[in-house]
Amino acid sequence: MKLLLLALAALLLLSQLTPGDTQKCWNLRGRCRHRCSRKERVYVYCTNSKMCCVKPKYQPKGRPWPF
Template identity: 75%
Template sequence: MKLLLLTLATLLLLSQLSPGGTKKCWNLHGKCRQKCFGKERVYVYCTNNKMCCVKPKYQPRENPWKF
């Protein structure tokens, strides 16, 4: 029983410490990263000083009515 409790405690601790996912940004369509991939662009910076990388289909379009 002690071994089972120790194993569960270890797994819980490891799940909290592992760098699993990235933070979401730009209305949950972007991800905070050190470097953007492919055609992703940076529009804002995240609170952790990383770039908010946004995929092309979620990138804002320029205003076609502005001259």
């Protein structure tokens, strides 16, 4: 019984650690997500209407268009 509970706990932990495959964006430097982490910023949007989360060091300096 203890072995069964240990196996279930391990499977639950492993399912939480593997986030799955996310679509890449911004020259393969960003990831398409619904929410960005604290260390990421949104610069563009993906084709699937999610945000392209990119670390600030990979984003270009300045505006994306000259207005």
